[in-house]
Amino acid sequence: MPDTQAQAKEMNEANVSVCPAGEVFPLPTEAEYEKEFVRLQELVKAQREMGREIVVVMGVGFVGAVMAGVVADSTDKKNGEPNKFVIGMQRPSVRSYWKIPYLNRGVAPVEAEDPEVAPLIERCVKEKKTLIATYTYDALTLADVVVVDVQCDYDKESFGDCRNGKADIAALEASLAIIGEKVSPDCMVLIETTVPPGTTEHVAYPIMKKAFEKRGLKDAEPQLAHSFERVMPGRDYVASIRDFWRVCSGVNDTARAKVEAFLSDVLNVDKFPLTVLDRPIESETCKIVENSFRATILAFLDEWSVFAERNGVDLIKVINAIKVRPTHNNLIFPGPGIGGYCLPKDGGLGVWAYHTLMGFEDDIFKITPMAIDINDTRSLRVARLVRDGLRNVGKIVAASRIVVLGASYREDVGDTRYSGSEIVVRKLAEMGGDMVIHDPYVTHWWELEKQDTYPAPGHSRARFFRNQEEVKDLRMHKDLQEALKGADAVVLAVRHQAYMELTPDQVVEMVGGPTVVVDCFGMLDDDKIARYFELGCEVKGLGRGHVKRIKTRVLEK
Amino acid sequence: MPDTQAQAKEMNEANVSVCPAGEVFPLPTEAEYEKEFVRLQELVKAQREMGREIVVVMGVGFVGAVMAGVVADSTDKKNGEPNKFVIGMQRPSVRSYWKIPYLNRGVAPVEAEDPEVAPLIERCVKEKKTLIATYTYDALTLADVVVVDVQCDYDKESFGDCRNGKADIAALEASLAIIGEKVSPDCMVLIETTVPPGTTEHVAYPIMKKAFEKRGLKDAEPQLAHSFERVMPGRDYVASIRDFWRVCSGVNDTARAKVEAFLSDVLNVDKFPLTVLDRPIESETCKIVENSFRATILAFLDEWSVFAERNGVDLIKVINAIKVRPTHNNLIFPGPGIGGYCLPKDGGLGVWAYHTLMGFEDDIFKITPMAIDINDTRSLRVARLVRDGLRNVGKIVAASRIVVLGASYREDVGDTRYSGSEIVVRKLAEMGGDMVIHDPYVTHWWELEKQDTYPAPGHSRARFFRNQEEVKDLRMHKDLQEALKGADAVVLAVRHQAYMELTPDQVVEMVGGPTVVVDCFGMLDDDKIARYFELGCEVKGLGRGHVKRIKTRVLEK
Structure with missing residues (x-):
């Protein structure tokens, strides 16, 4: 497109x-x-x-x-x-x-x-x-309830350094100023955006209070509430909003009662009970802790992934052996970096709030920002595995045709926001690789094309300098055979169903001969790894230290 | 006692x-x-x-x-x-x-x-x-199977610095040397001790191989296997060994088959299937990753605990709101530090193995050792809360009677190994507090009494200098009323059932008047906190930032 x-760019002045x-x-x-x-x-x-209530969703x-x-x-x-x-x-x-x-x-x-x-x-x-x-x-002006779903990003100023960044609350501030100018004083304003903890009381409240005062509403108290969503892209998207547990809170008793009544009306609270917390900072913190926890779980396995690769351990089997314990069943292999809209940024919002909104100077956060930095830079190791795999067959990255299978951040969705694959592509392009990308769910990889504005610059652009204009021109392949043809290396980056089902024989046939296969996500079982070796391929994998053992067995036969 | x-000391030479x-x-x-x-x-x-198999448990x-x-x-x-x-x-x-x-x-x-x-x-x-x-x-010499349950500690050389330490594998090495001298060459030797990853192949195997060679058994291969236990002290102790998932592995195909058969015989593998991994380093790593994961989950909340305390957030309610999500239900409030035999040390065994057994010099471990350091030092914040609580009523720690309720590392058990309470007691003693300890499950707090040898010096002794001789003489109170009488501060340290049931009125009556109450483990709900304030007490709590809000409400009444 x-x-x-x-066309749109040209028409910009034409207001379309x-x-x-x-x-x-x-x-x-x-x-x-x-x-x-x-x-x-x-x-x-x-x-x-x-008799209907009027709800404005911003x-x-x-x-x-x-x-x-x-x-x-x-x-x-x-x-x-x-x-x-x-x-x-x-x-x-x-x-x-x-x-x-x-x-x-x-x-x-x-x-x-x-x-x-x-x-x-x-x-x-x-x-x-x-x-x-x-x-x-x-x-x-007509609303009984305003639901605020305005984006709040976190801009990292440099790659892999989450502390060095800031919450972009400008759009939220602007929205709240307008809301304060327009709404009736008893309108409940429900912020659903994931915000830095404290935003409702430290940012939204004063903005609305001042707007009310300007309107002569001296005694009016803004009826602010907060309730974050737990949206999950994919096939259960609507259910993840409607049929899932929610947490809410209000700046005062009235706002708290209003948000509780509103959410009880619109969500499936019988099956997924609502948690009502006392103050907005508690529900705001809840969301940040929740996603930082998830980011931490994932980051924790990065160091063990390196340990596994270097010491003959298959981390995938280790994880499966641990996950049988109900207390450990959320252990997840991190794949080629952690993407999606939330996990790479939410912890940053917490660190930022502590310093900026609450005014503390000390550095209490150790794990939360470190986890994000680990997750953001994990993808660089994929480039190293590709390099090492190519080296084993006498090639280098430069001028090699490297096919990345999967651009999205998660299996079987087309959402490419902050995906690990982006860093894999940028890094290998920087090393001179001839990059080819395939993803059955992605037509446009906006993050590559629109790199001037999106995603936050610090996420990647600032880190990579060489050949990044070429990355901008990369097109998505829809035909797998066409993409794989002549590949010097194939990076299995996302657990899309279609990739999970690929057999080594099919891949080698489509490539047209042996190739280097890099498994970023535990996508190959031992039989497939052995078969790749039998077909003359080289195999590497994140957290797959046992691959060398399989190679030895195959070669000994 | x-x-x-x-008496025993005197009789040492008398060999009793x-x-x-x-x-x-x-x-x-x-x-x-x-x-x-x-x-x-x-x-x-x-x-x-x-027709019975002979099993020696060492x-x-x-x-x-x-x-x-x-x-x-x-x-x-x-x-x-x-x-x-x-x-x-x-x-x-x-x-x-x-x-x-x-x-x-x-x-x-x-x-x-x-x-x-x-x-x-x-x-x-x-x-x-x-x-x-x-x-x-x-x-x-009579064994078909030897099960090795010899202790392997990790000695930290300084407090709160897990990287600076070493695995104490001497007892294990000595045992394996004797096993190598004695056992028949086809005896399966099953190491169940939690060991540094690689120990079975890098330490045990060469020791046994050499011992076999000395005996003239040139071609005999030691039949070594590894399978860690997942023991949990408490009321389901036997079940945690017999009726729980196990992971095992062997140094070769025979040893692997033998350990699989043996464990299938003695454990409830029908209900709790056995995971057989390829090499001992994989099952050894499994145990270390598993416990490091747990330590990380706990450490992660330490920084959010500080955030909560300083910003009006009740972290306990936040955790409960998050735990409803099945993917987040292992989030646990860390209490006054993380004790027990495993979590404070296992990650250290991993870091040590990577450098010492595998010979790598680089520093791949970021979260694993940091989590242990955070957990080890968390208890120091309890001392600060006691200090701040006493300050609010015009007292200082020195010469105040401070009653710690709970010495064990976990609720409703008597196991005091590496308990957070130990650090609380040592730190407050250092500040001059007049310490009183009560625990219904603990008669002897060996870690205080036998501080010369146990636990590992780095855990605490090296950190605290002042008044530590007095700590050695502290006796456990069994009578709660006697313990609480005249307390200037009461530290609720362990979620023992008896403490959970205590009402504020009972505590104040036993103390004989208002006191400072420090809740280390989310043991007080909002009603109890409010009641303590009504009774003239001061309340502080780890992760309980909302306590001030309750105080304001009570005082406004």
Whole structure:
């Protein structure tokens, strides 16, 4: 879709927004705003007469759009009738405006592997008529509840140094200022974004309080609440929002009661009970601890992965032997680095909050930032294994055709945010490798193409200098045979089902002869490893120290 | 029992061993050895005629004694008849010899909270007659299987610096040398001790191989195997050996097959399947990774505990909110430091092996040793909380009566090895506190009394200098009322059931007035905290940042 992008760039001044499929949407003009607000007022009036609560969801991105659908789809637990009317609100930017007409047509503005997403949005917009989308902030004046799903990134200034970074709370601050200007004082404002602990009380509260004061609402207390989501990309995406345990809190007793009532209305709290915590900092901390814990579990195995590689240990079998214990069953092999939107950043938000919002100067955080640094740099070892594998067959990385199978951060999804594969590709490109990428779920690898703005620069760009313009031009292969043809090395990077099923014979046939195979994710069992050796291939693997033993056995035969 | 100890010391030259209950056992004389061996030969001859395998368990300490019982209690899965005859073997040292006559009487030589231990030993010795104990190494010549349960400690040279230490493998080396001298070459030698990864192949194998060569057994291959236990002190102690998943491995195909067959005979492998790994280094690594993982999970929360204390967060509630997720349900609040025999040392064995046995110089381990250091020093923060609590009521630690409730490392057991309370007591004693200790499960706190030899010096002794002679003289209180009387501060250190049930009113009444209460383990809920404030007490807690909020509420009333 490079043409469409170029087109969009040209049209930037022409005020249009282009959706991924290429359709062009002109941005709204000044005159349209007034008309749009009249439309909303009429709709809301009718909805209020039906006894429905008006919920504005700010930000209809990856999480917001589906949360809007879940709220719009919920029904009164007594009579089974819808009791919420949802307005998805999105700033009409060139990048995102198209999502509004999309939603209003009943089309989900997000790509999702979950088959429930599209019918959910369509049902709410077209049948139940409980969901619309708009671009005007005036929608906020009509809200009983505002759900804030505005992104909050963490920008690392250098690669592998999480402490050296900052939370990007500008968009959140701007949103809260507008909310403070617009909402009725008793409107409950629910922040769902993962934020630095303390943000609701130390950032959002003062912004809204001042906005209220400007409006002459001297005694009005902002009814702020916080409840993070635990969204998981993949086939159970909607369920991960609706049918999963939630934690919430409010800045005061009223806000706490309001958020508890609201979430009890829209989520499956009978099966997944709600935890109500006293203060927002407690639920904010909860999310950060939760994801830092996960990042730590993964980072912990990196050093044991090196130990295993160097001392004849198959870490995959060791992990499986440990996981039988119920107390240890969340031990997970970290693969070629830890990606996804949350784990690489959330701990950083905690460290940042402690210093910046709470004003402490000392360095209490040891494991949390270290775990992120370990996870961010783990992928570099894949490049080393490729180098060593090629060396064993008399080649070097430079000018070798290196095929990376898998670009996403997780098996069987197309989400490429902060994926380990990105670092593998960048590093091997820097060493002069002729890179080829295949992923059945990924059409565009935005992080490579749009490297000027996304992801946070510190994640990778700042670290790699050589040949990074070439990385920008890499295209995704959809045809596996075409991708593998003539490969000097094949990197098994993601546990996509299609890759798990590949046999050594198929790979060697598609390549056209023996190759170097690097297993980043315990994807090869001992039989497959032995077969690769029988076929004359070289095999390396993260955490797979026993591979040499298998090679010896095969060669001795 | 100070008299008995003094008595034993005096009798050292008299060659006697005194059991904890005070009974005196003369050590065997030279002449008795020969007679003992004749007894064993006759017993073994009869047992062999019954088709039974002869199993010698070396070391009848905490683990070995119960493992011996489990093997002796096992039966042929076909006919239900015992098919093993077990000889518990223990060096006749002054410290440990008494265990042999104890066992031969059918009395378990270990104190255990598990009601199954005593009848297990009694049944095997007296009824089934499948278990005896001896002091002569010649028993090894009769063995089909030798199970090695000899201790392997890790000595830290300084407090809170796990990298600076060494594995104490001397006893293991000595045992293996004797085994090599004595056993028949096809005897399977099963190391169950938690050892530095690589020990079976890099240490045990060469020792036994050389011993065999000395005996002229040039081509004999030592049949070495490794399988660590996953023992858990407490009420399910026997089950944690017999009814739990095991991992095993052997140095060659024969040894691997033998250990698999042996463990399948004696353990409940139908319900808890056995994992057979290729090489001993894999099962050795398994144990170290497993316990390092646990230590890491605990250490991870230390920094968040500080964060919580300083920012109004109740970490206990945060943990409970996270634990509802099945993928996060092993998150555990670390209490006042992490004790027990394993977690403070096992990671150290891994780091040591990498440098010492494998000969690598680089520093690949980041999280594993750091986790141990964090856990070892966490207890120091309890002393700070006591200090701050006393300061709030105008007192200092020096000359204050400080009552520590709980000496063991874990709730409802009497095991005090490396307990966090030890550091709490030593640190507060150093600051001049008048220390009082109570624990319903502990009669002798050996780590305080025998501080010259046990535990490893680096754990604590080297760190604390002032008033440590007084610590040595501290006696355990058994009467809670007597202990609490006049307390300036009460440290709730262990989640023993009796302490969990204590009400604030009871504590204040036993103390005789308001006091400072320090909750190390999330033992107080919000109602109890509020009640303590109502009664005029001061409350502090590890990870309990919300306590101040409760105080404000109570004072505002």
